[in-house]
Amino acid sequence: MQLRRYVLTRRPAWALLAALLVTGCGAQPVAGTPRAAVFNPTDVAWIQLMIPMDERARLLTGLAPGRGGDPALVRFAERAADRQEAELARLRTLLVLSAAPDTRPHEGHDMPGMVSADTLRRAGALSGEEFDRVFAEALRAHLTQSLLLCAGERASGGAGAARELAGEVEKAGAQELALLDAARPGKS
Numbered sequence: 001m002q003l004r005r006y007v008l009t010r011r012p013a014w015a016l017l018a019a020l021l022v023t024g025c026g027a028q029p030v031a032g033t034p035r036a037a038v039f040n041p042t043d044v045a046w047i048q049l050m051i052p053m054d055e056r057a058r059l060l061t062g063l064a065p066g067r068g069g070d071p072a073l074v075r076f077a078e079r080a081a082d083r084q085e086a087e088l089a090r091l092r093t094l095l096v097l098s099a100a101p102d103t104r105p106h107e108g109h110d111m112p113g114m115v116s117a118d119t120l121r122r123a124g125a126l127s128g129e130e131f132d133r134v135f136a137e138a139l140r141a142h143l144t145q146s147l148l149l150c151a152g153e154r155a156s157g158g159a160g161a162a163r164e165l166a167g168e169v170e171k172a173g174a175q176e177l178a179l180l181d182a183a184r185p186g187k188s
Helices: 002-023 041-067 069-096 117-124 128-156 160-182
Strands: none
Touching: 041 069, 041 117, 041 128, 041 160, 069 128, 069 160, 117 128, 128 160
């Protein structure tokens, strides 16, 4: 009787184990932390702030070809616009990976480094040296603030991809700021 109970209780256990082994060979759980979990609040805040900042700066750089007076500044703006487009694409990808909602918490805010709607209207009505001055002043403020935000992300961010992008943005922004300062338009 004990042998029969042993066989009857062990047989279902072995059958269950065999079934788990056979079916378990399919989809395996991914080891480690889910992607969204590596994004901390600093990462999300940085991404959600950099997107509208870059979108506004991109609107400004888009005005330069038709309004700029200095051909070198127009070429600079075109290169900056290309960089901003690539940066925006990467920021949007990070936003999706972070699983954070695209709620646009900074929409309509005018804060340090954010090209204001008023600046865009003013720049859109100017041309030549006047445009160059407004453009350079606004872009200089944008780049300066971006450098500060990127340094904060690199220091406190949790996601390696976000910290990496912040480092790249910081390096490119510092180079653009140096070029802008060397050209001196809008510098008081």
